[in-house]
Amino acid sequence: MDIHDLIDEVIAREGGYSDHRADRGGPTNMGITRDVARDNGYFDDMKALPRSFAESVYRRLYWDQPGFTFVAEISWAVAAELFDTAVNMGPATAIGFLQRALNALNRNQQDYPDLKLDRQIGARTLGALRRFRALRGPGGDKVMLKAMEALQGERYIALAESRPGNEAFLYGWLANRIG
CATH class of the missing domain: 1.20.141.10 (Chitosanase, subunit A, domain 1)
Structure with a gap:
């Protein structure tokens, strides 16, 4: 792919x-x-x-x-998820989900330092993802994707709650964008 x-x-x-x-x-x-x-x-x-x-x-x-080519060199699955989320919510939001997930999964900074949520793919974000993958292996991608998709799903629910017109799209967002 x-x-x-x-x-x-x-x-x-x-x-x-x-x-x-x-x-x-x-x-x-x-x-x-x-x-x-x-x-x-x-x-x-x-x-x-x-x-x-x-x-x-x-x-x-x-x-x-957004620099997703660099992410793909580390994890194709994460890059693909970033792309799909970026199309629907914007690159900054997608990258923010990755950075938040990396921070939450670093075991209180034992594995790598917390990232500043700058919503950009830079050396620190790529370094944290490399370290996460080195520690967790390719199976870690599944956990990372679950974390990112959980954040995405929460965002969809919040959008529907904040604007009733968005309820027209919620089912499709959840059916076609999560998992």
Whole structure:
């Protein structure tokens, strides 16, 4: 599996054109909102958004810019989860989940120092993930994914509780984004 496969999965899951009245993102196609499309140079009808444009946005904004390639060198599973969460909640939120999970799993800093929650992939975050993997082995990925998905699930519930319109999406978020 590689980033192209992840992008294909996201586009398949997100589906085609949508303009749900409860979606604050407005018109969306293949998961790309109108605002994201405009910010990246696409100004035509969202119904006609080219797949190649969506693929480019996903690659650049949700994989390359946040530095998930570096995470993939340590753990493909964690990088894939970061990508999927970034697409749905933004890269900073996804990275924050990783940093929080790493801090909670470092056994009171016995394994590695706590990370500053700066929501960026940097040397310290990568170092903590390397150390976590060295201590816990590849099986540690399953625990890390559970921790990150627990944080993601809690966030979805909070979004639905804070804005009733989000309840229209909660079932799909939990069914398609967790686990």
